[in-house]
Every structure is written in C-alpha cells, then in structure tokens.
Amino acid sequence: MEWDSTGIRTWVDDDQVLNVRTPGEGYYRWGNQRGNNVWASGGRDAPFDREFYLILNVAVGGTNGFFPDSVTNYPNRKPWKNTSSKGPEDFWNAKNQWYPTWKDEDAAMQVQSVKIWKLR
Numbered sequence: 001m002e003w004d005s006t007g008i009r010t011w012v013d014d015d016q017v018l019n020v021r022t023p024g025e026g027y028y029r030w031g032n033q034r035g036n037n038v039w040a041s042g043g044r045d046a047p048f049d050r051e052f053y054l055i056l057n058v059a060v061g062g063t064n065g066f067f068p069d070s071v072t073n074y075p076n077r078k079p080w081k082n083t084s085s086k087g088p089e090d091f092w093n094a095k096n097q098w099y100p101t102w103k104d105e106d107a108a109m110q111v112q113s114v115k116i117w118k119l120r
Helices: 026-030 087-093 095-101
Strands: 002-004 007-012 015-021
Touching: 087 095
Parallel strands: none
Antiparallel strands: 002 007, 007 015
C-alpha cells in the first residue's frame, strides 16, 4: 500500500489492484457520509493523513457493490443482495449452498506477508 496526499495505491504480488486519487471534495463526502464531517480538521486526504490501522478481511456479506449480485459460485448465486440491510446474516443463512464449496485451507484467506514502509 502506498498513500500520500494525491491518493492511495495497493498491490498484490506486484500487480496494482487499486489506484484511487484523492477526491477534490475529500473522502468524507466522496464516501457519501452524512452529517458533520468528523475529519473536517484534517486535510483533503483525511483520515489518511494520520496514522491508522490496516485491516485485512474477507468481508462476506458486504453490501458495497464490490461483488455484483450476478456473481456465482457455481452452481449457486451470491446468497445476499447489495440492497440487503442484513447481508452477513443472509450469507450465513445460505451456508448450505456455499459451505460445501469450501475445501480445507484453499477456502481461507491466505496472507504470506504484509509490508508497510513510511516513504516520507
């Protein structure tokens, strides 16, 4: 991961998988957050203008649209909708569909290493 005031970039095995330029209106408005901007005291790239934690997870049941509703794990469709208010629960309730497809450690998120350097 590399981030600075111009944006955030990430790589997996030397392949760049994300390149997001810092939006002109800042990340709070870009993320369609409502109410008072809790990051208003920071820069345009807040909250990424200070130390933060990196979380790695599988995020099953996520409703952010990253996995379109048409995605399949043959022969089954994704067991939740992006419009669902309870995506993780929908995922769990469909475990009879997806659990048989999980084969040993091949079903796990496997991370060999995470390396982070401070560039400046």
